[in-house]
Amino acid sequence: MSMDIEILEDDRHHRYVLNMGPQHPSTHGVLRVLLELEGEYAMNLLPVLGYGHRCHEKIAEYKPVKSFMPNTARMDYLGALIYNHGYAQLLEKATGVEVPERAEYIRVITSELNRIQSHLLWYGAYLLDLGAFTPIMYAFDDREHILDILEDVTGSRLTYCYFRVGGVCKDIDDKFVTSTRAFISRLRSRFPMYEDLVNGNVILQNRLNDVGDLNPHTCARYGITGPLLRGTGVGYDLRRAEPYSIYPKFDFEIPTATKGDCMASFLVRFQEMEQSLRIIEQALDGLPEGPVMAAKVPKKLKIPAGDYNSSVEAPRGELSYYLVSDGSDVPYRLKVRTPSYSNLSVIPEMCQGMLLSDVVSAMGALDLVIPEIDR
């Protein structure tokens, strides 16, 4: 009697598919990743998007350009002011509205505070993904100070709608300046503490070093920008590469690392906080007097027919707005290029053959904000 055993030529038979998300804590939102596992190794990954899609781009086609400002904050709730900035800049470019200098200074100060806030949240949440619970408490302690400062001037804590076409909607006062200065010295004094608590930790070193390798070539293929790209040694930052607003006036460095792994982008983000503090300090020193809104901003903002583009450096990379206008006050089409979407697309290549626990640390290093991906 012969034994009838089917030989498995295809090793896919040993694999099984695991759904990571859409409710997984380390995806920070509703992102689903299909993992094809072989033992504990992820052999194939497939991100599934669309759970948080709210048709923001389509909404923009149905209402006056000015009315889209609150929507920009809902795309990336961690970099709301920077998204405001990009959109306000786009409309100013299109209509030729001049922004007063004081307003530009306020924009830069609040945007950089927003960037630090975003990095602090990422810092806490990323380490939480990796299993360290304590750092998020320290990071949130600092972050609360920024939220209080920004709440006092913008009126909101997270989804700000503070910038307007032609300036900002409310002037800052002495209280803002003193509390911001106090915060700068506070955060500076906290950096060595973070260094001791987290960055030097042997467990973190072992979990991040040589995990999720990227190189400039891969980054160029996928359109990866932001700290991930700077982690591979390319010092590409829009605040320097295509200077906008009043960034050319400030002296700051673009932190880079060369290795391209998770540790590299981790350190780049950490150093960026210090650079943002430097920018804020210089901006506070040079803050001019004057109005914060342009004198003449038409009530009905008609965009001359044509194509317009505006790019800013968001906490996660390059953010672009592309507007096509047919001459009316409602855009014909508004395309938003969000950094997380491009950064996410590298996952299948970056994480192939990784241990499952390393996938979590590689995905955390991308600093994904899901509403920005789906928008």
Added chain:
Amino acid sequence: MKSYFSVLFTGGWSLIVGLKVTLKALFSPIVTCQYPREKLEITPNYRGHIDLVKFDDTGTHKCITCGSCMRDCPSDCIVVDGEKREGVKGKFCTVFTLDFTKCSLCGACVEVCPTKTLDYSNEYELAGTTREEFYYDLLKRVEERE
């Protein structure tokens, strides 16, 4: 073998350094607020839902039913209506409602108001079991206010 012990030592030391930080935090003042029992003072610039301002000189709001806020609202959450009345210059406001479920607190209505009769309230403790609880009748609210 030597590198094994040096890794063990530097690794162990990094953990001790980290524990020192947490130990220090144990004896530092508490930074959290025990929310329902104690409350932080909220900034006057906080943006709650919009409310009609009660002016001291007239004892009521100054809405002239121009409808600018209604037109400028990105989410169409404001309804204003008025009628012509004897002895009142312009229109008399009879309806002013806000659907706060749709409001995104952008502030377009407050900025466009020609008589500055719209302002943000300072209410942040909003919770309800039905949608209807967030449909505010602002005229009624301004009358009830001291």
